[in-house]
Amino acid sequence: MAVGVEPAVLSEADLMRELTSLYDTRMDALRHASDQALAEHTRRSAELEAEYIRRHPDREIQPGRLREGARARG
Structure with missing residues (x-):
């Protein structure tokens, strides 16, 4: 059962x-x-996050959030 406005x-x-x-x-x-x-909250979160990523495929990615950046911190 989908709840909320279509993203x-x-x-x-x-x-x-x-x-x-x-x-x-x-x-x-x-x-x-x-x-x-909780399952509905998770479903809606994923739905809205997917829409954000669809709209912003070239969003800024912080180097520290990449695997190499994490290794450099460790």
Whole structure:
């Protein structure tokens, strides 16, 4: 059962607002939500993140977030 507006039709501002809201509520969902609610939270997060990546395929990647950067820190 899909809930929420289809990510592809969200404006950029609405997409960012939705992602921010999900990130703000993630720990609470992890700690206190039912299994079904947590699964829905995870599904919606993945759906919105996939839309963000689709819109921003050339987003800036920080070198420290790459495998080589992580090895350099270690």
